[in-house]
Amino acid sequence: MKFVDEAIIKVEAGDGGNGCVSFRREKYIPKGGPDGGDGGDGGHVILVGDEGLNTLVDFRHKRLHRAERGQNGMSRQMYGHKGATLYVRVPVGTRVRDLDTDEIIGEILEEGQEMLVARGGKHGLGNIHFKSSTNRAPRQSTNGTQGEKRNLSLELIVLADVGLLGMPNAGKSSLIAKMSHARPKVADYPFTTLYPNLGVVNLGQGRSFVIADIPGVIEGAAEGAGLGLQFLKHLSRTRLVLHLVDIAPLDENLNPADEVRQLIAEVEKYGGDLADRERWLVLTKKDLLLDEEFEEKKERLLAELDWKGPVFAVSSVTGEGVDELAQA
Known part of the structure; x- marks a missing residue:
């Protein structure tokens, strides 16, 4: 439907x-x-x-x-x-x-x-x-x-405990598919998510939470570009926002820190209290980098952003870091 x-x-x-x-x-x-x-x-x-x-x-x-x-x-x-x-x-x-x-x-x-x-x-x-x-x-x-x-x-407005926020191809759909039984469309091109997806993450011992994936937000969304802005309202009821960042973009000229700043600017233009919601940084596609290269890119990104909040690194392909993130 x-x-x-x-x-x-x-x-x-x-x-x-x-x-x-x-x-x-x-x-x-x-x-x-x-x-x-x-x-x-x-x-x-x-x-x-x-x-x-x-x-x-x-x-x-x-x-x-x-x-x-x-x-x-x-x-x-x-x-x-x-x-x-x-x-x-x-x-x-x-x-x-x-x-x-x-x-x-x-x-x-x-x-x-x-x-x-x-x-x-x-x-x-x-x-x-x-x-x-x-x-x-x-x-x-x-x-x-x-x-x-x-x-x-x-x-x-979908009811979820955790919301995923990120640019197109940041790995949101892959992560929700890995963490839950939700089966959103996953492909190697942007804007595969056209509508919000919900997944229930089971932590065992009767504990679970609901996670929501919305279409990717791009620069200029506040002026009507892309799909993500019209779905940001679905994050307004979440208690926690996971900000997903592709740590290994295919285009080497792309700076992940710039993408984070662009997205934060669009959320602030959107208004409401979403910009003040608790937000964790999640670095995705860790499997595409060697450990030394990943640590170097991570430290550079956190320094550029002056990020003080929680940071997680995951790979939706190998599952590395996914359970740790879910438990946290």
């Missing part, structure tokens, strides 16, 4: 049913009085978290979601039935925003969590409510109120 992480929908709660104007008319009962019942309340529209869904693709095909209208009141003091509430299932991790006010209504973060996004209209009153000692035959009633109508933006 194609991954879709943004959708625009319209939700319409049901209108309230109108009150009824009616009088009791039975044989041998003259002047029976008013007996018009109330209408029913309109149905609400409620979003419900569903862990079985992992994409918003269904909302690309069905954009209007309308709850049932309340039934009008009837004679003999019979009330109209309430409109049925419409439950709309969305993936866990969905952020809901009102397009007209730009207000973030909330986020669905748990299985079964409910969010009321459109409230049904109130019922109208029948004429039985308007009788009095001076008005024995009221012909007044009220109409039900309209249900809320909203244009909503649904934004799916």
